[in-house]
Amino acid sequence: MKKALLGVLLSLSLTVFAFSGGFSIKVNGGANFLMGGDYNKIVDGLNDDWLSASGVTIVGALDKLSMGWNFGAEFIYNISDQMGVGLGVGYITASNESTITATAYGIQLTETLTPSVSAIPITLNFHYFMPVGDMMNVHFTFGPGLYISTFKWDLYEALGTTADPDIINVTAAYEPDGVMGFGFQGGLGIEFALSPSISLCLDVLGRMASLSGFSGPWTQTGYVGGTPINDSGTGTFYYYEYGGYADYSISNTMPSGSGVSNAREASLSLSGVVAQFGIKINI
Secondary structure, eight states, X not given: OHHHHHHHHHHHHHHHHTSOOEEEEEEEEEEEEEEETHHHHHHHHHHHHHHHOTTOEEEEOOOOOOEEEEEEEEEEXXXXXXXXXXXXEEEEEEEOOEEEEEEETTEEEEXXXXXXXXXXXXXXXXXXXXXXXXXXXXXXXXXXXXXXEEEEEEEEEEEEESSSTTSXXXXXXXXXXXXXXXXXXXXXXXXXXXXXXXXXXXXXXXEEOEEOOOEXXXXXXXXXXXXXXXXXXXXXXXXXXXXXXXXEEEESSOOOSTTEEEEEEOOEEEEEEEEEEEEEEEO
C-alpha cells in the first residue's frame, strides 16, 4: 500500500513538471517543535513513576523529545503568478540527553536517557501566493508527504551508594530499523522580494505525521560488581499502561496480563509546528 501511494505521489509530481512554465527553487531551515506521540507519554510516565515513590529524593527529570531542527529544499512549478505545485525533500532531526537520580537511605539510582530521531520527508505541496504589495506576498501551502524515519536511544542505569554510585552499571542501546509513514503539512508565510528573481521567506508550518512499527536490535552491556554483562537481541517497541502510568517494552510479544491496558506498537509523532527562514530563487 505504501509503495502504491508513493508511486501515485511521484506520478503526480512528474505530470505536473511535464508542463512548461516558470520554476522556483526554495531552500530553508528552522526550529521544529514536536508532539512526540507515545514516546513522550512514556517519558512522562517514567517521571511520574519515579516521583510517586515515597521516602525518595528525586533530582532532575527525563526530557521529552519536543524540539529539533528542520531543513528542506523544494522545486516549485509556477502554474501562474498566484499558484504553484512543489516537490520537496527535507531533513528533520531531534535529540537530547537527560538524567534523573533517586536517593534513599544511602542508596542511589541514576538513569540517563539519550534518544535521537531523524526523518527525510518527501513532499508534494500546492502553493497559493497572495500579493499584498509590490515587494511582498502572503504564501499558503498544503500537501501530503512521505516520511522516512530512523529512531534510536541509549539508556544508562547505575545503582550503588552515594559514595560509590556505580556498583551496578548497565547501558541498554536500541536501534530499530527505519520505518515509513504518510502525513500532511501546511501553513503560511511571507515572501519579501529583493529582486525579480530572489525573495526572502519566513514560514510557519503545521505537520501531521505519526510513525510506528519500530523493530530491530538491542544490546545490553555493563557490569554488576566485577562481573561483566553482554547481551543482545531483537524486539519491537511497544507502549502500554500499568498502574496508571505509561510504560514501554522492547520484546517480540505485545505486553499483556493483569493490570496491563492500551498495549500497542509505540508511535513516534513528528506532528507539530515548524518556524523556518529561507530564500527562493526564480529560474
